[in-house]
Amino acid sequence: MKLRLILLPLLLFACFAGFGQTKQTDPQKQNSSVAEKGLIKVSIMYPFAEGKTFNMEYYETKHMPMVAAFIGSNLVKYTIEKGVASGTPNQPLSYMAIGTFYVKSLNDYQTAIGPNRDAIRADFANYTNITPVILISEVVR
Amino acid sequence: MKLRLILLPLLLFACFAGFGQTKQTDPQKQNSSVAEKGLIKVSIMYPFAEGKTFNMEYYETKHMPMVAAFIGSNLVKYTIEKGVASGTPNQPLSYMAIGTFYVKSLNDYQTAIGPNRDAIRADFANYTNITPVILISEVVR
Numbered sequence: 023m024k025l026r027l028i029l030l031p032l033l034l035f036a037c038f039a040g041f042g043q044t045k046q047t048d049p050q051k052q053n054s055s056v057a058e059k060g061l062i063k064v065s066i067m068y069p070f071a072e073g074k075t076f077n078m079e080y081y082e083t084k085h086m087p088m089v090a091a092f093i094g095s096n097l098v099k100y101t102i103e104k105g106v107a108s109g110t111p112n113q114p115l116s117y118m119a120i121g122t123f124y125v126k127s128l129n130d131y132q133t134a135i136g137p138n139r140d141a142i143r144a145d146f147a148n149y150t151n152i153t154p155v156i157l158i159s160e161v162v163r
Numbered sequence: 164m165k166l167r168l169i170l171l172p173l174l175l176f177a178c179f180a181g182f183g184q185t186k187q188t189d190p191q192k193q194n195s196s197v198a199e200k201g202l203i204k205v206s207i208m209y210p211f212a213e214g215k216t217f218n219m220e221y222y223e224t225k226h227m228p229m230v231a232a233f234i235g236s237n238l239v240k241y242t243i244e245k246g247v248a249s250g251t252p253n254q255p256l257s258y259m260a261i262g263t264f265y266v267k268s269l270n271d272y273q274t275a276i277g278p279n280r281d282a283i284r285a286d287f288a289n290y291t292n293i294t295p296v297i298l299i300s301e302v303v304r
Contacts (some may be wrong), residue, residue: 028221030261039259050296063244066250102304103174103204103301104303106301108296113297117298155254156250157257157258158249
């Protein structure tokens with residue numbers, strides 16, 4: 023009887039401790055918590071130049087989701103950014119827009135993109151007249 | 164007595180359920196869950212060229228943490244990537260490395276960096292002979 027009186031509160035405490043668990047809220051840890059380190063990042067960078075145009079709405083709502091679907095489960099996440107300014111005085115804006123794909127396997131990325139390359143390239147004309155620069159990099163942090 | 168026999172297993176089950184809780188694993192939601200959309204992104208991009216060098220270890224362990232500390236609480240996160248290859252055949256690697264800072268306010272970023280610009284530039288020589296290209300962009304996704 024006495025043993026139960028001791029065990030029951032202990033068990034209740036353990037229950038609440040379990041339900042009350044939260045992840046640490048250190049922003050650096052939280053942001054890196056979905057392990058990006060070691061992933062492959064493919065960056066598609068659209069250089070700025072006079073006369074060049076870029077339709078961000080189409081890119082965000084149509085083009086990137088289309089390519090993301092081709093990549094499938096190998097895709098960890100994708101990002102889009104809009105170039106605003108050069109960070110150096112008297113230097114022109116380098117890129118109007120950059121889209122990136124974080125993938126687990128470069129091989130699988132290339133295998134997925136290969137058969138769809140024509141469709142992807144044909145879609146360029148729907149949002150830009152810029153030929154992008156493509157960078158493959160490894161995520162260090 | 165019988166009530167306790169029923170309650171105890173139920174309580175034990177509830178405990179394990181509590182401890183066993185895990186977040187939803189949809190990668191897109193989880194990765195965007197720390198709201199990056201609308202943030203300002205400052206990218207420091209180190210162009211590749213023959214004869215250029217870059218010490219990633221120093222960059223990762225010394226330089227980036229130093230600059231991150233200058234930026235302070237305005238900093239949401241910073242990233243580092245190592246250029247591996249061009250994504251286009253017969254095109255050279257565009258960047259050897261890229262470091263980025265995601266901040267809430269561009270003004271506050273510039274205010275924090277300003278007085279420390281000389282220290283930051285003096286530190287370049289400790290890891291690279293490349294003059295970086297700096298891009299200010301807005302996170303769309």
